Amino acid sequence: MITLKKYQEEAVTQLVKDTWSLLENPSRQNKMVFKAPTGSGKTVVMATYMAKICEEIKDKLEFNKRKVAFIWFAPNQLHLQSYSSVKDYFDNLRAIKPIQFDDITDNKIQPNEVLFINWQSVNKEKNLFIKENEQGKNLITFVDNTYADDTEIICILDEAHYHADGKKAKKLLDEIDANVEIDVSATPLYKSDYGHIIKRHEVIKEEMIKKNVVLNPLLDHHKQLNKSLNQFLLEQALKNVMK
Numbered sequence: 001m002i003t004l005k006k007y008q009e010e011a012v013t014q015l016v017k018d019t020w021s022l023l024e025n026p027s028r029q030n031k032m033v034f035k036a037p038t039g040s041g042k043t044v045v046m047a048t049y050m051a052k053i054c055e056e057i058k059d060k061l062e063f064n065k066r067k068v069a070f071i072w073f074a075p076n077q078l079h080l081q082s083y084s085s086v087k088d089y090f091d092n093l094r095a096i097k098p099i100q101f102d103d104i105t106d107n108k109i110q111p112n113e114v115l116f117i118n119w120q121s122v123n124k125e126k127n128l129f130i131k132e133n134e135q136g137k138n139l140i141t142f143v144d145n146t147y148a149d150d151t152e153i154i155c156i157l158d159e160a161h162y163h164a165d166g167k168k169a170k171k172l173l174d175e176i177d178a179n180v181e182i183d184v185s186a187t188p189l190y191k192s193d194y195g196h197i198i199k200r201h202e203v204i205k206e207e208m209i210k211k212n213v214v215l216n217p218l219l220d221h222h223k224q225l226n227k228s229l230n231q232f233l234l235e236q237a238l239k240n241v242m243k
């Protein structure tokens with residue numbers, strides 16, 4: 001079992017506390033922001049957060065829905081990386097069940113499940129996740145069935161700065177209409193009174209990252225164009241070979 005750093009424990013505590021406050025709010029799509037620098041272990045924080053929410057919500061008699069499921073959106077192929085990390089984390093605990101689209105059973109997201117979805121795969125007009133089909137197997141149908149099973153949904157928008165203000169993103173999130181949306185990013189675009197900020201000096205103090213270490217001083221992250229670091233570096237290497 002992973003032992004959290006102090007700053008990670010504080011983040012989990014604040015995120016859980018604010019979630020209970022927002023779930024009491026009758027409005028929908030309540031925004032939380034979790035700002036965490038790269039290397040701070042945000043996936044571990046979010047995994048622990050989800051486990052605590054699932055464990056505690058069943059005793060929250062003030063809520064109409066005392067079951068919860070999660071949808072985790074991530075850009076590029078980061079959803080697979082997060083899926084693998086969370087799956088490894090919960091291999092022994094069994095508190096949370098990470099799933100992908102093809103793993104859905106009974107046409108709904110089951111309580112304590114977290115559905116990992118690649119953002120680009122749904123952020124377009126023609127796709128199998130959103131498009132209606134004869135079997136009725138699409139994301140919104142699954143969402144509706146989940147709500148009908150008295151299960152609340154919380155959306156986690158990993159690397160939210162990549163897709164937070166797109167029109168298609170907003171349309172999809174409006175259709176899902178989750179009670180709580182959590183923007184997770186080192187550079188979030190939205191501000192909220194709810195959520196938590198992990199400060200860089202806290203991470204450096206715990207020796208999770210080193211101060212002023214630049215792995216590649218010639219790399220401009222603005223040129224990555226939303227590509228993963230490995231993909232970008234490989235493409236650059238191939239260009240140099242072809243010269």
